[in-house]
Amino acid sequence: MTEFYGLPNAGEFWHWTNALHFVLVGLAGGVALLAAYLHLKRHEEARRYTLWALALIALDLFVLWAESPARFRFTHIWLFLSFHPQSPIGWGAWGLALSFLTGGLLFLGKGPQRALAWAFLLFSLVALAYPGMALAVNLNRPLWNALLAGLFPLTALVLALALAALLGSPWAREPLRLFAGASLLLTALYPLTLAPEARGHLLEEGGFPFLLFLLLGLGAFQERLGPWMGLLSAAGLRALLVLVGQWQGFGL
Amino acid sequence: MPRYAMAIDLSLCVGCAACAVACKMENEVPPGVHRLWIRERELGVFPDLTVEFRPEQCLHCANPPCVPVCPTGASYQTKDGLVLVDPGKCIACGACVAACPYDARYLHPGGYVDKCTFCAHRLEKGGVPACVETCPTGCRAFGDLDDPESPVAKALKEAGRVDVLRPELGTQPKLFYLNAPSKKGLSQEREVRHD
Numbered sequence: 137m138t139e140f141y142g143l144p145n146a147g148e149f150w151h152w153t154n155a156l157h158f159v160l161v162g163l164a165g166g167v168a169l170l171a172a173y174l175h176l177k178r179h180e181e182a183r184r185y186t187l188w189a190l191a192l193i194a195l196d197l198f199v200l201w202a203e204s205p206a207r208f209r210f211t212h213i214w215l216f217l218s219f220h221p222q223s224p225i226g227w228g229a230w231g232l233a234l235s236f237l238t239g240g241l242l243f244l245g246k247g248p249q250r251a252l253a254w255a256f257l258l259f260s261l262v263a264l265a266y267p268g269m270a271l272a273v274n275l276n277r278p279l280w281n282a283l284l285a286g287l288f289p290l291t292a293l294v295l296a297l298a299l300a301a302l303l304g305s306p307w308a309r310e311p312l313r314l315f316a317g318a319s320l321l322l323t324a325l326y327p328l329t330l331a332p333e334a335r336g337h338l339l340e341e342g343g344f345p346f347l348l349f350l351l352l353g354l355g356a357f358q359e360r361l362g363p364w365m366g367l368l369s370a371a372g373l374r375a376l377l378v379l380v381g382q383w384q385g386f387g388l
Numbered sequence: 389m390p391r392y393a394m395a396i397d398l399s400l401c402v403g404c405a406a407c408a409v410a411c412k413m414e415n416e417v418p419p420g421v422h423r424l425w426i427r428e429r430e431l432g433v434f435p436d437l438t439v440e441f442r443p444e445q446c447l448h449c450a451n452p453p454c455v456p457v458c459p460t461g462a463s464y465q466t467k468d469g470l471v472l473v474d475p476g477k478c479i480a481c482g483a484c485v486a487a488c489p490y491d492a493r494y495l496h497p498g499g500y501v502d503k504c505t506f507c508a509h510r511l512e513k514g515g516v517p518a519c520v521e522t523c524p525t526g527c528r529a530f531g532d533l534d535d536p537e538s539p540v541a542k543a544l545k546e547a548g549r550v551d552v553l554r555p556e557l558g559t560q561p562k563l564f565y566l567n568a569p570s571k572k573g574l575s576q577e578r579e580v581r582h583d
């Protein structure tokens with residue numbers, strides 16, 4: 137038996153508000169990537185999606201600030217007065233900010249459009265990559281293994297493409313199925329990549345929702361409700377992994 | 389430059405929590421969060437029983453995973469090996485909390501992350517941490533690892549056995565546990581989970 141005087145600070149540190157941000161930043165990064173791609177393709181919907189990307193990035197950055205206990209201490213300025221290349225969140229801050237800047241210039245039609253579109257693409261890739269990395273860097277958290285560095289970008293693309301499909305863009309359907317398939321495959325494999333102890337924890341703490349989101353994901357291949365299913369599945373999975381992964385294992 | 393470290397002799401620790409209380413008072417640690425706590429475990433099967441009293445706190449890892457993940461530089465390591473937080477830069481993003489394998493960090497109600505500082509404010513004045521000063525069994529030793537005459541260096545040298553928490557993670561803790569009561573070394577939750 138284990139008893140304490142006082143307690144280790146083992147409680148949840150990322151709450152549902154952070155989980156919401158993990159969903160939003162997936163959408164934001166994914167839609168930004170789509171928008172950048174559409175710009176490079178000189179697609180007629182490029183501007184429309186750029187506006188969506190700008191709105192989603194702004195919304196996410198607002199949520200990030202609003203949910204931060206440090207919001208009224210205005211310390212967030214330090215994110216941009218320093219550069220910490222080893223910090224995924226540091227990359228995320230710059231990625232999202234520069235994505236917003238380049239996307240904004242593209243939307244306004246200011247500056248060298250082609251170069252800006254490439255920069256937009258690059259920065260949105262950073263925004264897409266960092267959330268999974270922010271989890272996977274924590275080698276002490278058995279559930280946040282390296283697979284998440286792949287699963288999070290994939291689910292972000294599912295989110296973005298599902299949104300695009302819901303917005304009535306016919307080109308989104310096919311890649312949505314592709315990325316939904318890939319992310320479902322990784323999701324199904326995920327429990328197998330965990331040590332038995334960690335797998336047990338996942339199933340105990342989140343087994344039901346995990347299965348639910350996996351099944352919902354299968355619905356992404358469906359014609360009519362596909363985008364909704366994809367959206368819910370990807371969002372649910374991201375939030376779930378953030379929430380149940382805040383676990384140290386039994387090594388202490 | 390000193391390389392500050394702490395050693396706790398578990399063969400002497402009785403888990404009285406005087407250190408934890410001294411820390412609370414010295415550092416005005418808010419209710420509900422702890423810079424220092426005691427973990428107590430009963431181990432073994434009668435008649436081969438033992439109990440481990442294990443004070444835990446920030447280990448001021450030499451290779452602290454909590455520092456590189458910080459996006460603002462609020463989490464930093466000093467030249468003398470303390471791992472500290474600059475509240476003026478902390479955005480309370482929790483990246484360092486996620487990265488710490490030891491649950492040593494908490495969100496201070498003031499809106500920043502906080503943790504054990506090895507009583508840096510006392511060290512500056514040539515003192516020792518409050519937990520070390522108050523320990524009634526004298527099981528805590530503190531000082532400069534590089535100075536063979538320091539209490540911590542001496543304690544390490546004389547110890548029958550030296551352990552650190554979760555050594556496999558490569559954090560290189562600078563809080564050492566001496567003379568763990570169990571033959572298997574420091575206890576782990578997975579050992580006692582079946583109770």
Ligand code: SF4
Nearest residue numbers: 446447449452454488
């Ligand atoms: S114990 Fe945790 S907070 Fe302290 S230095 Fe090590 S990783 Fe950082």
Ligand code: SF4
Nearest residue numbers: 458478479481482484
């Ligand atoms: S919570 Fe503060 S100290 Fe910790 S990583 Fe974030 S900014 Fe750095």
